[in-house]
Amino acid sequence: MKSFFSNTPIILLARIFLGGLFIAAGLDKITDVQAFANSILQYKVVGQLLSMCTATILPSLELLCGLSLIIGFYPRGCELLMTVMLVVFTMLIASALYRGLDISCGCFSQDPNVSKIGYQKILENCGLIILSVWLLLVRNQDINFLHIFRKQPEISR
Numbered sequence: 001m002k003s004f005f006s007n008t009p010i011i012l013l014a015r016i017f018l019g020g021l022f023i024a025a026g027l028d029k030i031t032d033v034q035a036f037a038n039s040i041l042q043y044k045v046v047g048q049l050l051s052m053c054t055a056t057i058l059p060s061l062e063l064l065c066g067l068s069l070i071i072g073f074y075p076r077g078c079e080l081l082m083t084v085m086l087v088v089f090t091m092l093i094a095s096a097l098y099r100g101l102d103i104s105c106g107c108f109s110q111d112p113n114v115s116k117i118g119y120q121k122i123l124e125n126c127g128l129i130i131l132s133v134w135l136l137l138v139r140n141q142d143i144n145f146l147h148i149f150r151k152q153p154e155i156s157r
Contacts, residue, residue: 019068023066028109043095093121
């Protein structure tokens, strides 16, 4: 008997959800690198140079991982990178909360009044970490758009 969580459509939907989330996050940051660099600076962990380097590289990595996960190009690598990114993001948010910073997370919008950090953001990220780890541990890595649209060989009689 197959488990609900090893069901092909559930795995595909989870990959589309997580990949789509990373695509949306990456697209917003790519459109305004300077605003994203300013969001990074608000965390008071890195300086101007490292924030600009991160703001330049991270959105492309998020976008690439999201697209690759949905398409099925190196899914395990994407899931591992996404898990690492989510853990780091969550640790940064927890650190900022601990230090009493009242800042926007910079996740999907660079508007300083949108999406303030808080315990809800940590819980959301923990849920996403669980999802990405589960996808990483799923045995069948063939479940993706490439697999679905690949022409299946005909059975000869």
